[in-house]
Amino acid sequence: MSNRPFSVIENQWITLADGTRLAARIWLPDDAELNPVPAVFEFLPYRKRDGTAPRDESTYPVFAAAGIAGVRVDIRGSGESEGVIDGEYTPLELANACELIAWIAARPWCNGSVGMMGISWGGFNCLQVAAMKPPALKAVISIASTVDRYNDDIHYKNGCHLSAQLSWAATMLAYQSRSPDPALVGDKWRDMWMTRLRDEPFFLEEWLQHQRRDEFWQHGSVCEAFDNIEIPALVIAGWADGYRNTPIKAIEGMGSKAKALIGPWVHKYPHFAFPKPRADFHGEAIAWWNRWLRDEQTGVEHWPQMRAYILDAPRPAVRRDADPGFWVSKDSWSKPEQQLLHIDADGRLAEGPALANAVRPAYLRSPLDTGIMAGEYFTLKPDAEMAGDQRIDDAGSLVFETPVLEEDRDYLGEPVLTFRVSTKGAFANLAARLVDIHPDGTATRVSFGVLNLAHRNSYAKPEAMPQGEFVEVRMVLDACGYRFRRGHRIRLSLSTAYWPLILPPPSDPGVTFDQGSLTVGLPLLGSHRRISVKEPENPDPLPKYISRSPSATQRGVYRDLTRNRVEYRILEDTGLNEHPATGLATRECRRETWSIAPDDPLSVSGNCHWTTEARRTDWSVRTECRASLRATETDWLLSARVTAFEDDRQVFEKSWEKKIARDFM
Structure with missing residues (x-):
């Protein structure tokens, strides 16, 4: 890896054809306008200013130092981007992504070749965008993603209703209800915030209207036509994650265009994931990008089609920092005996x-x-x-x-x-x-x-x-x-x-x-080779922020024997953390309770409560988002409420109440 000087553009406005301005954070090698470089693009609703800042700052500076620009863009209605989000992986989102790829490729600092990568949402949409064949997109890296939105995402699994669907709807309600940063958007921040609060959808309402694998889920499921993806794809997952099936499905569907890497990890990038051992994601990604975005002979096309970590009888534990096992490779994958x-x-x-x-x-x-x-x-x-x-x-x-x-x-x-x-x-x-x-x-x-x-x-x-x-x-x-x-x-x-x-x-x-x-x-x-997978040189790559209040995690089961009822309770509080360069302090707190009587399926209920806050010395905002789901024999009953506060003064409230018929579940 080289060590080229680079600069960071904290907020670059990109105006789409419909007039909406999306916000990008760009890591750019200093001499790129004289010596154009390839670019890697990531497109998410998770807020570049605070939400994904730690992981972005662990990777994009490394890319830029290696002569690869990084372009991290917030989806409309997220972070500092204008507009309102309209759902997951919608035609509008994917069309915006193609437009952004063309914008990046046309910059004087870009050599015309763009890669796209991401984990989870970004891993999904980079495969979906690849299937749309934007001319400048030359390769993708997809981590913890899916090729089948119905059976291998957070909504339904083989016709079963995942509780994570409510959890995720509450999460997105909380994320999309947050304000942009006034330090970047200026005085219009409050109008942008009010527009989001007024117009943001409650995603669960739409998801529950599609309880079977219909056209809604077929859209964006690249397994419907793997041949539409004509560019190379590195597909990565972890055995400890719910998205572990995609690498195998990708190489079976895409053939030699795809390479698979599966480690022992949770839902994180491999260079800082647990359980260990980790993988040198930066080195692998740079070799991938240099081969497909600037035609350097790095040999990635000769990588084995499958590399996987074989877990060697790990034990359940309160915390699994490392799992025993060994790496294997298969040069060519076929369905196993x-x-x-x-x-x-x-x-x-x-x-x-x-x-x-x-x-x-x-x-x-x-x-x-x-x-x-x-x-x-x-x-x-x-x-x-x-x-x-x-x-x-x-x-x-x-x-x-x-x-x-x-x-x-x-x-x-x-x-x-x-x-x-x-x-x-x-x-x-x-x-x-x-x-x-x-x-x-x-x-x-x-x-x-x-x-x-x-x-x-x-x-x-x-x-x-x-x-x-x-x-x-x-x-x-x-x-x-x-x-x-x-x-x-x-x-x-x-x-x-x-x-x-x-x-x-x-x-x-x-x-x-x-x-x-x-x-x-x-x-x-079956037939395989034992291999080693290089671990990252930096054992602690995430940047350190200033902790203003401590984090907390609790997860437990409460059994009420007198009422014959069981509750599963979750608390995840990030604490208040301040970015040392921007002075922006943020906190997210998730409280979730699931309840059921062990002999009554209609007793099931779920309740989620998210608190999100952002503050500086002279400014603070907070949202309280609640969502719940209950059942009758014939219907799902869902409700949600968003309440917003500026300087602890309530400035907005909105509620949803909906009854949706159960459809074979």
């Missing part, structure tokens, strides 16, 4: 032929609070957000185990279950977990999958279960890279609830499994 396990005559998981055709029924109706050790859908910290010891959830599950393993077994890919199941009701959810049982009984979740049985044949056209009849079901679990050690056991855990990760259907009749039909397909690691 499956090792097939069945239920033997003693009720154990074993290799060999399935039992005879006679039905061996096993009835299951899990307590509706089964799932409290599932962790978050997408994890930001390696603590209780990650899945914990599975013995608690396994108590409400139907479990099958192998005998003690006589040798290590290594797997990489998606486990697949097939079985026959019946239910006396029209609806039922299933959750399946692949679990590593350590010699002392500790249970580590390796992979999981969920399925709304009404969606067993089609996510676009669900149908009620035929009551009392056995039907064939196939479940694909989330991808994993894992070593089950000699002396351990492999457990399959099945439950009809996985709360609060997924919300229950309107009735809870339980299900009956035909044990004799159950097949577990485990993806064998």
